[in-house]
Amino acid sequence: MTSYIYPKFGYRRSQEQAEGIVKRHPIVVIGAGPIGLTAALDCAARGQPVVVLDDNDTVSIGSRAVCYAKRPLEIWDRLGCAAPMVERGVSWNVGKVFFQDQLSYQFDLLPEADHQWPAMINLQQYHLEEMLVAQCRANPLIELRWKHRLISLKQAADYATLAVETPDGIFTMEAQWVIACDGANSDVRKMVGAEFTGQFFQDRFLIADVAMKADFPTERWFWFDPPFHPGQSVLLHRQADNIWRIDFQLGWEANPEEEKRPERVIPRIRAMLGEDTEFVLEWVSIYQFACRRIDNFRQGRVLFAGDAAHQVSPFGARGANTGVQDIDNLAWKLAMVLRGEASEALLDSYHEERAYAADDNILNSTRATDFITPKTKPSRYFRDAVLELARHHGFARPLVNSGRLSTPTPYVTSALNTPDHDAVPGGMRPGTNAADAPIAVDGKPAWFLHCLGDGFTVVAFGNVSDKIEIAVGPFAAKLILVGRDIEDPKGLLAQRYGASPGTTYLFRPDQYVAARWSGFDEAKITEAMLRASGHDIADRTELAA
Amino acid sequence: MMLNLSPNIADPDDFYAELINSQRDLDEEQALRMNARLILLLANHIGDRKVLTEAIGCARRGGG
Numbered sequence: 172m173t174s175y176i177y178p179k180f181g182y183r184r185s186q187e188q189a190e191g192i193v194k195r196h197p198i199v200v201i202g203a204g205p206i207g208l209t210a211a212l213d214c215a216a217r218g219q220p221v222v223v224l225d226d227n228d229t230v231s232i233g234s235r236a237v238c239y240a241k242r243p244l245e246i247w248d249r250l251g252c253a254a255p256m257v258e259r260g261v262s263w264n265v266g267k268v269f270f271q272d273q274l275s276y277q278f279d280l281l282p283e284a285d286h287q288w289p290a291m292i293n294l295q296q297y298h299l300e301e302m303l304v305a306q307c308r309a310n311p312l313i314e315l316r317w318k319h320r321l322i323s324l325k326q327a328a329d330y331a332t333l334a335v336e337t338p339d340g341i342f343t344m345e346a347q348w349v350i351a352c353d354g355a356n357s358d359v360r361k362m363v364g365a366e367f368t369g370q371f372f373q374d375r376f377l378i379a380d381v382a383m384k385a386d387f388p389t390e391r392w393f394w395f396d397p398p399f400h401p402g403q404s405v406l407l408h409r410q411a412d413n414i415w416r417i418d419f420q421l422g423w424e425a426n427p428e429e430e431k432r433p434e435r436v437i438p439r440i441r442a443m444l445g446e447d448t449e450f451v452l453e454w455v456s457i458y459q460f461a462c463r464r465i466d467n468f469r470q471g472r473v474l475f476a477g478d479a480a481h482q483v484s485p486f487g488a489r490g491a492n493t494g495v496q497d498i499d500n501l502a503w504k505l506a507m508v509l510r511g512e513a514s515e516a517l518l519d520s521y522h523e524e525r526a527y528a529a530d531d532n533i534l535n536s537t538r539a540t541d542f543i544t545p546k547t548k549p550s551r552y553f554r555d556a557v558l559e560l561a562r563h564h565g566f567a568r569p570l571v572n573s574g575r576l577s578t579p580t581p582y583v584t585s586a587l588n589t590p591d592h593d594a595v596p597g598g599m600r601p602g603t604n605a606a607d608a609p610i611a612v613d614g615k616p617a618w619f620l621h622c623l624g625d626g627f628t629v630v631a632f633g634n635v636s637d638k639i640e641i642a643v644g645p646f647a648a649k650l651i652l653v654g655r656d657i658e659d660p661k662g663l664l665a666q667r668y669g670a671s672p673g674t675t676y677l678f679r680p681d682q683y684v685a686a687r688w689s690g691f692d693e694a695k696i697t698e699a700m701l702r703a704s705g706h707d708i709a710d711r712t713e714l715a716a
Numbered sequence: 717m718m719l720n721l722s723p724n725i726a727d728p729d730d731f732y733a734e735l736i737n738s739q740r741d742l743d744e745e746q747a748l749r750m751n752a753r754l755i756l757l758l759a760n761h762i763g764d765r766k767v768l769t770e771a772i773g774c775a776r777r778g779g780g
Contacts, residue, residue, distance in 0.1 A: 549748070556752035566760040 174382070174453065175297060175412070177229045180304065182318035188335075188342040195330060196222050197509055199346035201321055201359050203227075205236065205296065206477030206494035207352035208303035212250040213502035214350075215312035217625065217680075219509055222344075223307070224335060228317035230300040233454035234380045237293050237408055237416050238488035240577045242604060243495040244288040245620060245682070252306045253288065256299060260292035261409050266391040268573050270558035272398050276568040280576065285609050285663055287618045291488070291576065293410045295380070324349065324362040324473070331472045348505060349473045352494070357479035363470040369463030370537065372484065373423040374544045377430055377457055381415045381440060383450035393573040395543075395558055399442040404543050404573075407443075414453065417443070418485070420544070427457040460484045462533045462540070468522040474501060481529040483536035486543060486574030493532050496579060497525050503680035507704060512645040517705030520587050528580035535575050542572035579604045582683065589677075589686035589699040597669025605682040606667045611658040619664055622657055623682050624649040627700050632665060633672040635691035643697035644714035646704065648677070679703050719770035 187194045198214050200207045203225035211221045239256065247253040267277040280290040307313045322341065323334040333344045351359035360367055392407040394400070403420035410416055419439055421430055429435060436455050444450060464481040468474060477494030501521050507513040545551035560567035581603040582588065588601035599606060608619045622628075627648035629641050634654055641648045653659050653670075668676060673690040677699050686699035694715075701711040725731050739747040759768055774780075 549752075552749050552752040553756070556749065556756050560753060560756060567756060570756070 174451075175295070177232070177297065178301060178304075180228045180315065180317045182228055182338055183316075184337065184339050185314075185316060185342075187344065188337060188339060191342070193343050193345060195345035195347065196220070197347045198222070198350065198505065199224065199331075199333065199344065199348075200350045200352060202351070202353035202477075202479070203300075203304070203315060203317075204231065204352060204354060204477070205299055205303065205491050206498060207350070208300065208307055209247070209250070209495050210350045210352055210476060210498045210502065211307050211313045211315075212252070212303065212310065213246075213498050214505065215307075215310045216250055217502055217506035218312075219506050220312045220314075222314045222316060222346075224316050224319040224321060224333075226318065226320035230297040230304070232297070233378075233456055234295040234297070234410060234414065234416055236296045236299075236488075236491035237410060238492070238576070239292050239294060239299070240488060240492045241286070241288050241290055242577075242579045243492050244292070245604075245607065246495055246499045248288065248620070249682075250306070252302055255302055256294060257289065257292055259298055259302070259411050260294035261389055261411055262289040262292050263389045263391060263409070264290060265388070266393065266573075268558075268561075268571055269392065269394045269397060270555075270562065271396050273562060275395070275558050275561045276571055278568075285661070286607050287620070288607075293408055293416075295410050295412075295414060296491070298411060321353075321358060321362075324359060326363070326471045326473070329472070347472065347509070350498075350501070350505075351473055351475045351479045352477050353479050355478040355482045357475070359473060360465060360475065360479055363473050365470050365475070366466040367463050367482075368466075369461055369482070369533065371461045372459070372540055372544065374540075375421045375423060375425045375427060375430075375457055375459050376485075377419040377421055377425075377436065377439070377455065379417050379419075379436055379440065379455045380410075380453040381417055381450045382413055382453050383415060383444070383448060384413055385415065385444070385448060385450075387415075395554075395573075397443075400439065405443065406573075421457075425457075427459075431455050431457050460540075462537050464526065464529045464533060468497075468525055469518050474505070474518065474521065476501060476525075480525070481533065483532050484540045486539040487532075487536055487576055488574070489532040489536055489577045492577040493528065496528065497521075499681045500525050504705075510645070513704045513706065516707075520585065520705055524582040524585050524587070527582060527584065531580040532577070539572045539574045543574075587679070587685065587703045587705065589695075589702055591687065593687075593689035595669055595674060595687045595689055597667070599668050599676070599684055599687065601684050601686055603684050605678055605684060608659075608664040608667050609661060610653075610664055611660050612656070614658075617657070619657070620682060622651055623678050624680075626680050627685070627703070628678045629675065629696055630678065631673070631675040631691050632668075632670040633674075635673060635675070636693075641693060641696050641700075643700055644706075646700055648696070648700060677703070717764050717767055719767050719774065721774075 198221045200210045200223040211223045214221045244253045264280045268275045320336045322336050325332045389409050394405040406418040408416040476497035483489045504517045545554045557570045583602045610619050629648045630651045632653045675688045675691045677686040679685045685703035
């Protein structure tokens with residue numbers, strides 16, 4: 172059994188505070204949690220210097236976010252830090268659902284073969300943050316400022332003024348853009364006066380990290396109404412270092428202060444694990460959850476991401492996973508605006524696309540919550556009926572909802588997409604994140620996502636051009652020909668993209684499909700590139716001329 | 717397909733008796749739990765989402 176030692180990152184007085192100079196930074200990130208740190212890495216990866224402010228000087232206390240899905244791993248891989256996470260974390264595929272004392276059904280997330288990253292890993296948030304901090308520290312474009320608490324934010328037309336408190340007093344900073352990643356209770360959100368509305372659930376959950384050597388398999392186990400915790404639900408998840416995460420549903424009447432006491436928690440865990448299992452209680456928290464989102468992800472010069480922008484129930488691992496994808500969507504747009512390649516209108520598409528995803532997450536999360544915590548007696552009867560029937564009959568199993576695990580939401584309605592005109596088969600519609608596939612480069616095995624560039628990328632099947640890039644206005648898209656630059660030895664790339672000779676895809680810098688065609692046409696590609704960077708029709712005509 | 721609101725059960729009295737008799741020795745909660753299972757079994761058998769929506773709407777309106 173291990174006990175995690177929390178690192179202290181150490182406060183340093185900044186030069187600008189020491190000298191009393193008001194400096195204007197291109198990007199200031201508020202909050203050094205998983206989302207803020209990812210924001211710093213992604214902005215820096217796109218060439219932008221970033222300052223991160225955090226009011227603390229260590230990582231998250233307790234495991235908090237636990238499950239990280241394939242898409243965030245792909246994003247962190249783009250930022251150079253997925254491999255250690257997967258190595259340190261626990262990969263799992265099987266989920267079991269129990270009703271009372273019997274197995275009701277089990278699912279297997281086993282991903283399609285031939286993908287680089289697992290469907291899901293479990294890793295304590297503090298380990299993840301420590302890895303992200305190390306990655307940030309190795310990047311000269313990123314400055315992490317600990318013990319820096321934002322106390323006020325005022326906006327002008329083209330910048331924001333921040334009053335920041337440190338152990339050395341209060342000083343003033345300016346930022347062209349602020350990325351607010353300061354969590355569900357975001358102070359920044361209050362400072363800009365944004366609305367944050369939705370549904371609160373009348374239920375409380377006890378979450379505990381327990382260190383133990385147990386022979387439970389590495390699976391997600393979810394109990395409805397188990398004998399050791401009657402009438403409520405329980406979730407068990409394995410993390411790294413023999414730490415297990417247990418969530419007990421307590422109901423609305425529970426007294427949070429009372430329930431947090433070890434003398435209340437330990438008997439609950441003992442009832443679950445049996446008298447003979449030795450364990451140490453590492454961390455306990457009580458929470459009540461809500462499904463809410465901010466009215467607009469962009470508030471002038473302040474861009475909200477992660478829990479500061481949206482809050483969901485934990486069933487489905489949609490919190491941190493969604494927040495990382497907010498940053499994936501935002502960083503390239505912000506970099507384009509800062510470089511003058513796109514107008515601020517592109518940032519409005521950040522709200523459009525990520526609010527759409529947040530609403531999808533909230534819908535899924537609310538549905539799971541309604542299943543786990545039935546609101547009325549008749550709905551409890553339906554819920555129990557599903558669980559009883561699922562034990563015996565396949566038809567009821569898809570109705571069991573202990574949380575639908577996070578997958579990316581395609582931006583199907585986004586204005587940045589060029590709608591399909593040609594009949595390209597397959598599901599890689601504009602607005603979908605690029606599917607990975609094993610390929611070969613110079614005869615050596617490689618992954619398709621690694622070939623996509625930092626900017627736009629055009630991928631065409633067959634020998635359709637002798638160019639290596641397609642340029643328009645400020646943009647030059649890398650042109651990759653399947654057959655010339657990369658090989659598709661297993662045919663999986665063509666299969667996943669519904670490709671035949673001539674099929675052409677345009678990918679955005681965040682690896683989402685912007686457009687696709689059955690044939691290669693440069694004029695169409697450049698038009699789609701300008702549309703995907705938020706240029707309106709007049710702009711597009713001028714830039715294409 | 718539309719929700720069939722015309723007589724469709726060959727032996728209505730026999731069916732009705734079977735339904736009532738099946739719950740005769742159950743208390744109210746047991747019967748309500750059985751009803752929930754029965755609704756789910758029948759809904760899956762029908763499967764057609766439009767028909768299910770029509771049926772839910774029709775039942776919700778008081779059968780009218």
